[in-house]
Amino acid sequence: MFDKIKDRLKTANKISVVTGAGISQESGIPTFRGKDGLWKKHDPMKLATIEAFYEDPKLVWQWYQDRRENVFKSKPNSGHYAIADLEKFSEISVLTQNIDGLHRKAGSSNVYELHGSIIRIKCSNCNFKKDIKGPFSTLPPICECGGILRPDVVWFGELLPQDVWRQAIVQASKCDLMIITGTSLQVSPANTLPIYAKQNGAILIEVNPELTPMSSEVDLSIRASSSEALPKLVNTINKL
Ligand code: BV8
Ligand code: ZN
Numbered sequence: 001m002f003d004k005i006k007d008r009l010k011t012a013n014k015i016s017v018v019t020g021a022g023i024s025q026e027s028g029i030p031t032f033r034g035k036d037g038l039w040k041k042h043d044p045m046k047l048a049t050i051e052a053f054y055e056d057p058k059l060v061w062q063w064y065q066d067r068r069e070n071v072f073k074s075k076p077n078s079g080h081y082a083i084a085d086l087e088k089f090s091e092i093s094v095l096t097q098n099i100d101g102l103h104r105k106a107g108s109s110n111v112y113e114l115h116g117s118i119i120r121i122k123c124s125n126c127n128f129k130k131d132i133k134g135p136f137s138t139l140p141p142i143c144e145c146g147g148i149l150r151p152d153v154v155w156f157g158e159l160l161p162q163d164v165w166r167q168a169i170v171q172a173s174k175c176d177l178m179i180i181t182g183t184s185l186q187v188s189p190a191n192t193l194p195i196y197a198k199q200n201g202a203i204l205i206e207v208n209p210e211l212t213p214m215s216s217e218v219d220l221s222i223r224a225s226s227s228e229a230l231p232k233l234v235n236t237i238n239k240l
């Protein structure tokens with residue numbers, strides 16, 4: 001499977017991994033666009049925008065509370081662990097669109113959460129932020145400053161956390177191997193990261209059961225699930 005690029009893989013020591021909802025699908029977290037995807041049941045513009053939040057904060061909070069319960073129950077899968085393993089052999093950065101915290105749970109240390117974290121809350125008025133362990137009794141919860149608390153995630157129409165985004169561009173621009181897995185690359189600006197890597201002459205490998213807009217641009221596009229293909233890929237890389 002990897003013969004075509006084996007030699008180039010030998011020299012790869014700075015690796016960036018771009019991930020999306022697909023890598024957590026096998027941990028029981030629904031994707032967005034899959035057949036039982038979140039966006040099939042809910043209109044993202046009605047739940048994942050600041051306008052929706054101010055229109056009906058209780059509805060938005062309930063939705064995130066349900067998703068958070070599911071995240072608290074979920075465990076990383078062999079795809080997450082394979083990426084964590086890579087850290088033993090190479091300089092790794094994980095550039096994820098996922099808000100579920102499963103990469104860190106699997107042991108990855110260099111994780112950039114481009115769209116925030118569902119395990120963290122922040123105040124929409126002051127700069128209060130904190131990780132949470134469980135559900136709130138009253139929704140929406142209110143901050144000591146009187147501001148409404150909200151999930152510390154990036155909603156559509158909102159800018160990504162600029163420090164995280166700037167560092168993600170640096171990582172993508174200096175890697176010599178980029179693995180892209182579990183993402184449909186439909187959401188910007190996260191979907192531009194592979195282009196930064198390609199411009200830097202990096203090897204691009206995609207792991208996804210379905211084609212994506214980058215499938216014809218990458219060096220190797222593997223039609224498989226991340227839990228199946230990533231352990232094999234990492235094994236090959238580590239043996240090189
Ligand atoms: C911004 C957090 C500046 C919240 C998320 C019109 C045209 C183009 C762009 C825009 C437009 N209008 C507005 C925009 C910009 C917009 C955007 O890109 N919209 C899209 C929908 C067109 N972007 C933004 O708004 C961003 N901010 O640009 O600010 C600005 C400001 C004002 C106006 C303009 C610009 C902020 C985007 C972040 C939004 N927040 N999440 C929450 O989760 O509730 S996005 C959310 O959806 C995820 O984080 C992720 O990014 C995205 C879902 O994508 P994927 O993760 O790829 O998941 P998906 O279901 O699509 O695909 C799963 C894939 O996995 C599939 O390919 C499948 O085949 C594969 N798969 C399935 N199983 C497996 C698997 N792969 C491997 N193994 C398996 N087992
Ligand atoms: Zn506050």
